[in-house]
Amino acid sequence: MSALANHAFAKMNGIGNEIVVVDMRDSTSKVTPDDARAVASPRGGVPYDQLMVLQKPRFDGTEAFISIYNSDGSEAGACGNGMRCVVRRIFEKTGQTNATFETAAGLLNAWQGPAPDLYTVDMGAPKFGWQDIPLDQEFRDTRYIELQIGPIDNPVLHSPSVVSMGNPHAIFWVDDVNAYDLERFGPLLENHPIFPERANITLAHIVDPQHITIRTWERGAGLTRACGSAACATAVAAARLKRAERNVEITLPGGKLGIEWRERDDHVLMTGTATFEYEGRFDPALFAPVG
């Protein structure tokens, strides 16, 4: 029987990024990719973009080790919006105003933001090396890479910036993020052979040096209303190109995030809201073997 059968969960969202939080810190059981896919089932499940599973902390001073699943069962190293949801949940239960977590991408600090409904997550330092993203071939300069989609002499999208925020991101600079069929191009780019671990695909429009609008097709989850790590990756990529300041506001379909790429230590700080929707327990029938 799955460790998730009858287990309690919280359904939340980070500016429209659909998040399920499961606290398994008192258990040694593991969640499997099959479990994660079962939870996402439209029949009796809790459809989500990311499932955040809290497990026993491995280091003193950390609250939890967090495994992050996409709705297709794959694991992600980072999820900014999901982290704010986890942070809100923990702060509300314990009265804490800051905390440290561990994810597959390393340790991460979070704290109460500048207003009561805001949470800030330190997403760590971005990486730009082609092996870090990773790409399947050497690119010395990842501010723009040679990649295009559509007719060779008149590509629809081309020359993205690529960044790792603990997960792979490609950002295509456009004039209007709504002018493209991201549902059609997203899967092709996500699975392009240049990205051996696939990638999150973002369309970004720089409104002015302090404002950027984005829309993201997420690796393993598809079109979402918000992707926090994509907002971070976009802010950093725009600053690298000297097209934006290091402190910007990003508008996503589900809301706004403040992103600061801190000069002092290269870390990217993401600030935004996190919304609680409801609590429940997983229906054990979701995890019953089929056939």
Ligand SMILES: N[C@H](CCC[C@H](N)C(=O)O)C(=O)O
């Ligand atoms: N929604 C998340 C990103 C999930 C990343 C995931 N799709 C992947 O890298 O596989 C965020 O707010 O950062």
